[in-house]
Amino acid sequence: xxxxxxxxxxxxxxxxxxxxxxxxxxxxxxxxxxxxxxxxxxxxxxxxxxxxxxxxxxxxxxxxxxxxxxxxxxxxxxxxxxxxxxxxxxxxxx
Amino acid sequence: xxxxxxxxxxxxxxxxxxxxxxxxxxxxxxxxxxxxxxxxxxxxxxxxxxxxxxxxxxxxxxxxxxxxxxxxxxxxxxxxxxxxxxxxxxxxxx
DNA sequence: GCTATATTTGACATAATTTGACAAGTCAAA
DNA sequence: TTTGACTTGTCAAATTATGTCAAATATAGC
Numbered sequence: 164x165x166x167x168x169x170x171x172x173x174x175x176x177x178x179x180x181x182x183x184x185x186x187x188x189x190x191x192x193x194x195x196x197x198x199x200x201x202x203x204x205x206x207x208x209x210x211x212x213x214x215x216x217x218x219x220x221x222x223x224x225x226x227x228x229x230x231x232x233x234x235x236x237x238x239x240x241x242x243x244x245x246x247x248x249x250x251x252x253x254x255x256x257x
Numbered sequence: 258x259x260x261x262x263x264x265x266x267x268x269x270x271x272x273x274x275x276x277x278x279x280x281x282x283x284x285x286x287x288x289x290x291x292x293x294x295x296x297x298x299x300x301x302x303x304x305x306x307x308x309x310x311x312x313x314x315x316x317x318x319x320x321x322x323x324x325x326x327x328x329x330x331x332x333x334x335x336x337x338x339x340x341x342x343x344x345x346x347x348x349x350x351x
Numbered sequence: 352g353c354t355a356t357a358t359t360t361g362a363c364a365t366a367a368t369t370t371g372a373c374a375a376g377t378c379a380a381a
Numbered sequence: 382t383t384t385g386a387c388t389t390g391t392c393a394a395a396t397t398a399t400g401t402c403a404a405a406t407a408t409a410g411c
Contacts, residue, residue, distance in 0.1 A: 194388095198388055238325060238329055252333075289358085289359075292359055299400095
């Protein structure tokens with residue numbers, strides 16, 4: 164899977180009846196940028212997550228978790244050995 | 258943990274009785290760079306792994322796996338939610 | 352000690368990528 | 382057809398990655 168983060172913040176934004184423009188203003192970035200972030204063609208800077216959680220009235224930890232998951236995916240996508248690499252970290256090698 | 262990759266290739270290099278200079282020459286990069294890579298202060302470009310496995314007479318997949326593990330660690334180090342993020346990928350959400 | 356060779360370190364230059372802004376575009380509803 | 386929301390492409394600036402060089406520091410043999 165991919166772009167968990169973008170899908171999530173789009174859903175949250177719609178639930179809150181907010182426009183991209185409003186979210187953008189809160190983060191002080193361009194509307195076009197969050198549009199791309201929702202679509203997964205760009206990454207949000209990690210530092211923006213607190214403000215984002217704020218305006219979306221969301222749990223900051225949940226957003227960060229999804230954000231990290233996407234980052235991890237970015238590394239192991241197209242890598243057949245990705246799962247094995249994760250297992251090494253989890254310590255259940257093999 | 259960290260720098261699994263660097264530790265591994267240093268061990269392999271010593272087992273093969275090779276100098277950094279020799280490994281560097283094979284990869285066509287500066288000796289100083291592999292020194293740093295072994296110590297984990299720099300990353301190797303992924304494209305160099307095949308040549309590296311060659312000169313170290315090592316299994317390319319093993320090196321790549323450790324390489325990926327270090328990359329993943331880089332993202333989740335200092336992140337209490339890192340494991341949770343990995344679980345999302347593995348699909349054992351929670 | 353001295354010498355030679357291997358490794359490490361820090362500063363630097365350059366290349367590549369990321370980040371964000373802007374402008375022009377699409378689309379849907381009024 | 383006008384308006385507002387969103388999307389897309391392109392550009393410049395900022396940041397990060399990659400590699401080199403020279404100097405510093407080991408390390409081993411005499």
